[in-house]
Amino acid sequence: MISLPGLKHNTGKTLMTHAVLLTYTVIALFPILVIIVNAFKSRKAIFKDPLALPTLDSFSLEGFEQVLGRADFGLYFGNSMIVTLVSLFFVLLLGAMAAWALTEYKFRGNLFLAVLIAMGIMIPIRLGTVSILNLMASLDLVNTLTALVLVYIAQGLPLAVFILSEFIRQVPKELKEAARCDNVSEYKIFFTIILPLIRPAMATVAVFTMIPIWNDLWFPLILAPGESTQTITLGVQQFIGQYVTDWNAVLSSLTLAIVPVLVLYVIFSRQLIRGLTSGAVK
Amino acid sequence: MADVKLSNIKKSYGNTPVLHGIDLDIKHGEFVVLVGASGCGKSTLLRLIAGLEDISSGELCIGEQQVNSLPPAQRGIAMVFQSYALYPHMTVFKNMSYGLKIAGKGKDFIDAKVREAARILHIDHLLERLPRELSGGQRQRVAIGRAIVRDPNVFLFDEPLSNLDAALRVKTRVEIGKLHQELGATIIYVTHDQVEAMTLGDKIVVMNQGRVEQCGTPLELYQHPATRFVGGFIGSPKMNFIDGKVAAIGSDHIEIQLSNGCRSRACVEAGDLKVGDSVTLGVRPEHIEERSDAGTLLSGDVSLVERLGEASFIYMTLGDGTEMVVRGSGESTVTTCERIEVSFAPHNAHVFDSNDRALRRLKPGNVHSTAQLAQLKAVGQETL
Ligand SMILES: Nc1ncnc2c1ncn2[C@@H]1O[C@H](COP(=O)(O)OP(=O)(O)OP(=O)(O)O)[C@@H](O)[C@H]1O
Numbered sequence: 001m002i003s004l005p006g007l008k009h010n011t012g013k014t015l016m017t018h019a020v021l022l023t024y025t026v027i028a029l030f031p032i033l034v035i036i037v038n039a040f041k042s043r044k045a046i047f048k049d050p051l052a053l054p055t056l057d058s059f060s061l062e063g064f065e066q067v068l069g070r071a072d073f074g075l076y077f078g079n080s081m082i083v084t085l086v087s088l089f090f091v092l093l094l095g096a097m098a099a100w101a102l103t104e105y106k107f108r109g110n111l112f113l114a115v116l117i118a119m120g121i122m123i124p125i126r127l128g129t130v131s132i133l134n135l136m137a138s139l140d141l142v143n144t145l146t147a148l149v150l151v152y153i154a155q156g157l158p159l160a161v162f163i164l165s166e167f168i169r170q171v172p173k174e175l176k177e178a179a180r181c182d183n184v185s186e187y188k189i190f191f192t193i194i195l196p197l198i199r200p201a202m203a204t205v206a207v208f209t210m211i212p213i214w215n216d217l218w219f220p221l222i223l224a225p226g227e228s229t230q231t232i233t234l235g236v237q238q239f240i241g242q243y244v245t246d247w248n249a250v251l252s253s254l255t256l257a258i259v260p261v262l263v264l265y266v267i268f269s270r271q272l273i274r275g276l277t278s279g280a281v282k
Numbered sequence: 283m284a285d286v287k288l289s290n291i292k293k294s295y296g297n298t299p300v301l302h303g304i305d306l307d308i309k310h311g312e313f314v315v316l317v318g319a320s321g322c323g324k325s326t327l328l329r330l331i332a333g334l335e336d337i338s339s340g341e342l343c344i345g346e347q348q349v350n351s352l353p354p355a356q357r358g359i360a361m362v363f364q365s366y367a368l369y370p371h372m373t374v375f376k377n378m379s380y381g382l383k384i385a386g387k388g389k390d391f392i393d394a395k396v397r398e399a400a401r402i403l404h405i406d407h408l409l410e411r412l413p414r415e416l417s418g419g420q421r422q423r424v425a426i427g428r429a430i431v432r433d434p435n436v437f438l439f440d441e442p443l444s445n446l447d448a449a450l451r452v453k454t455r456v457e458i459g460k461l462h463q464e465l466g467a468t469i470i471y472v473t474h475d476q477v478e479a480m481t482l483g484d485k486i487v488v489m490n491q492g493r494v495e496q497c498g499t500p501l502e503l504y505q506h507p508a509t510r511f512v513g514g515f516i517g518s519p520k521m522n523f524i525d526g527k528v529a530a531i532g533s534d535h536i537e538i539q540l541s542n543g544c545r546s547r548a549c550v551e552a553g554d555l556k557v558g559d560s561v562t563l564g565v566r567p568e569h570i571e572e573r574s575d576a577g578t579l580l581s582g583d584v585s586l587v588e589r590l591g592e593a594s595f596i597y598m599t600l601g602d603g604t605e606m607v608v609r610g611s612g613e614s615t616v617t618t619c620e621r622i623e624v625s626f627a628p629h630n631a632h633v634f635d636s637n638d639r640a641l642r643r644l645k646p647g648n649v650h651s652t653a654q655l656a657q658l659k660a661v662g663q664e665t666l
C-alpha cells in the first residue's frame with residue numbers, strides 16, 4: 001500500500017514522458033514524411049498542395065524515373081555506401097581497440113591520450129577544414145574517397161572510444177583473468193571475449209557514427225567534389241539549380257537515400273539487446 | 283610433482299602493503315585451506331600464486347621452478363573464481379574447451395576431455411546451454427569443469443561455494459572432497475566457512491592482516507591455537523575469552539584469578555609466566571557445561587538463547603560484564619534473564635599471555651601439536 005502514491009506519481013510521469021517524446025517524434029518525422037509523400041507526386045501536385053497525400057491523379061514516379069535514369073546516380077550511391085561502411089568499420093575496430101587499451105593497460109601517457117580523445121568530442125572537426133584540405137592536397141588525396149574515409153574516421157573515433165571505454169570497463173575483470181589463465185593471448189581476449197560482450201555498445205556507436213557520415217555534405221563538397229567521387233548528398237545538389245529546381249528528382253533521390261541507412265539501422269538495432277552479459281558472474 | 287613453495291612473499295598496492303612476508307610450504311597433492319577475516323589478503327595471495335598480480339618481493343616456486351615472472355598460463359595452475367567468470371556468450375562445452383582449443387589440442391582429445399570432466403561433475407546434459415540458462419550450482423560446476431580439463435598441477439579456488447544455498451553447498455563440498463581424491467592435484471582453497479575449512483583441508487592456513495598467523499592440520503588448529511586470534515577464529519561459535527591474572531603456578535597447571543572474581547585452573551605449561559602476570563583464559567562454548575561440578579564455576583545472567591534443535595547457544599553475561607556463549611544441549615530449559623551456573627574442566631582451558639601467544643596445553647585432546655608429535659617420535663626412536 002505504501003507504494004501506491006509512488007505508483008500513481010509514476011504513471012503520471014510516464015504519461016508526461018511519452019507525451020514529450022511523441023511530440024518530438026512527430027516534429028522530427030514530419031519533414032521526412034513530407035519528402036517521401038511528395039516524392040510520389042507529380043510536379044504540379046507538389047506545388048499545389050505540398051501536404052496532401054498522392055491521389056490517383058497526382059501519383060507519379062517521374063522523379064524516380066529521372067533519378068534512376070541517370071547512370072551516375074548509382075555511382076553516387078555506391079560512393080556513399082563505400083565511404084560510410086569503410087569509415088564505420090574502422091571507427092568501430094579502432095575505437096574498440098583504443099578503448100580496450102586505454103581502460104585495460106596502464107602505460108605512460110594513458111591519461112594524456114584519454115584527455116586528447118575526450119577533447120575530440122568537444123571540438124568539431126569542421127573547425128579544422130582548411131588545414132584538412134591543405135593536408136589532403138599535399139597528400140594528393142583530394143577528390144578521392146580515401147580522403148573522406150580518413151576524415152570520417154577521425155570524426156567518429158572520439159565518441160566511439162568514449163562510449164566503448166565505458167562498456168569495456170563494465171566487463172567483469174574475472175572474465176579477462178579467467179581467459180589469461182586459459183592462455184588466451186591479449187588479442188584473442190579482445191576479439192573473442194571483449195568484442196562479443198560489447199556488441200550492443202558497438203551497435204549504438206555504429207548508429208551514431210553512420211548517420212552523420214551518410215548525411216554529410218560539407219566534406220564531400222570540399223574534399224571530393226569531383227564527378228567520380230560525389231556522394232549522394234552532393235549528387236542531389238545537381239537537381240537544385242539557381243533558377244529551377246527539379247523537386248521531383250530531389251525528393252525522389254532523398255527518399256532513395258533514406259533506404260540504405262534505414263536498412264543498416266535495422267541491422268544494428270537488432271544487436272541492441274541488453275543483458276548480454278547475464279550469466280557471466282553470479 | 284607440484285609442490286608450491288612461498289618464501290617471504292610480499293605485496294603492496296602502491297604504498298599500501300597488503301601481504302607482509304608469507305612463507306608457506308605446500309606438498310604435492312595437499313589440500314590447503316586459507317581462512318582469515320575479510321580483507322586480510324587471501325584473494326590477493328591466491329592471485330599472486332596464479333600470476334594475475336605481480337609479486338612485490340619474495341620467491342614463489344611451483345614444482346622446481348621459480349615462477350615469479352611467468353604468465354598465469356605457464357604456471358600449470360587453474361583458478362576457479364568466486365564469481366564463476368564463465369564466458370557468457372559461449373556454451374558450456376565451449377567454455378570448458380576454450381583453453382584446450384587455444385592450446386591447440388585435437389578435436390577428439392578436447393571432446394573426450396570435456397565429456398569426461400562433465401561426467402565427473404554431472405553436467406553432461408548441460409553442455410549445449412549458455413551460462414545464463416544454468417542455476418548457480420550448475421554454473422559453479424562448469425567453472426570447476428573448465429579448471430579440470432586443463433589438467434593443472436595446482437587448483438586455486440576463491441570462495442567457490444559462497445554463492446550457493448546451504449544444501450547445494452554441502453553437496454558441492456562433498457564433491458570437491460571426492461574430486462581432490464580422484465585428481466590427486468594440489469588444491470589451494472579460500473573460504474569463510476568453518477565447516478568447509480575443517481572438513482576439506484589437509485592443512486589450514488589462518489591469515490590475519492597480511493600475515494600467516496598459524497598453519498597446521500584442522501585439529502591442530504582447533505586444539506592448539508598458537509595465538510588468541512586463531513583461538514577465536516577457528517570454531518563456531520567463537521571461543522570465549524576472560525581476562526585474568528596468574529595467581530599460582532603448579533607443576534602441571536596454573537591458577538588464574540579471573541576478572542569476575544572466580545579462580546580457575548588451567549592445565550598449561552607456565553613457561554616464563556610469573557605470578558601476577560595478566561593473561562587471557564579461553565574456553566570454547568562446547569567445552570562449557572551446564573552444570574556446576576565440571577571444574578571452574580562461572581555464574582551469570584542469560585541474555586539470549588538460540589535453539590538450533592541439536593544444541594542451544596546460551597549467551598550469558600558474567601558478573602563483571604564479560605559476554606560468554608555456552609553450547610548447551612538441545613533439550614536445555616534455560617530461558618532469558620535466568621541466572622545460571624556453568625563450569626568447564628581445567629584441561630579444556632586455553633591460556634594466552636599478554637602478547638596473545640598461547641601457552642602450551644598439557645592435556646589436550648586426541649591430537650598433538652606438531653612439536654609434540656616430533657617430540658614423541660624422538661622419544662619413540664630412542665626407545666627402539
Ligand atoms: N587493486 C587493489 N588496490 C589496492 N588495494 C587492494 C587492491 N586489491 C585488494 N586490495 C586491498 O588488499 C587487502 C586484501 O584484499 P583481499 O581481496 O586479498 O582480501 P580477502 O582476504 O580476499 O577478503 P575477502 O574475504 O573479503 O574476499 C584489502 O585490504 C584490500 O583493500
Ligand SMILES: [Mg+2]
Nearest residue numbers: 324325326440
Ligand atoms: Mg577474497
